[in-house]
Amino acid sequence: MEKNLLALKELRQVAQKMRTSGLRLIELNGKAWSVRLKFDETCAQLPPTPQPVLSATDVAPTRVCAPMPGKIILQHPLQNVAYAQPGQTVKQDEVLALLSVGGFYLPLRSPINGTVLAVSVDQEQAVEYGCEIVSVSASAGVFA
Structure with missing residues (x-):
């Protein structure tokens, strides 16, 4: 019982x-x-994450977050190659990771041209809505 x-x-x-x-x-x-x-009509916001102190020439990194709860896939399932790694230059709309929800795989894409600063989760880690997956820094002149 x-x-x-x-x-x-x-x-x-x-x-x-x-x-x-x-x-x-x-x-x-x-x-x-x-x-x-x-x-609730005025939905509670997630607690703010501490932002690093930026100099005048720095631009705040763009966070790619989970759009819903699921399991993160950081490597291509068949080729065992990482989608994104810190220091990698990426184009806008390039796949950074997959979010596995049930039997579906949702691509998490880069919103900007830039450089991957950090991957904040591990392979096959369960994540909640709004959890940061990857941060990307805009790079001036990239892919011009």
């Missing part, structure tokens, strides 16, 4: 994630199924 009980620790974690994301109601039904999620 105890195996069917949800521990208070897990309940608190679920409640915290709901509160952080602005989710206020999860409604599940049966027999032809229906799921309804309700969010």
Whole structure:
């Protein structure tokens, strides 16, 4: 019987994630199924990440974040070659990683031409919505 009980620790974690994301109601039904999620109109923002101090010539790096919860794939599944590595120069719309959601793979693309500063996650790491995956610094004159 105890195996069917949800521990208070897990309940608190679920409640915290709901509160952080602005989710206020999860409604599940049966027999032809229906799921309804309700969010607060003024959705809670993720806590801000500390930004490095930039000089006048520096440009703030662009963060590529997970658009939904899933598992990160940093290497091509068949060729075992990394999509992006720190120091690599990338073009706008170039694939930096894949987000595995169920049976689907969503490409995470570079929003700008630039240089990969850091890859913030590990291969096959589970991530939440808004989790930083890669940071890219705009490079002046790249691919001109």
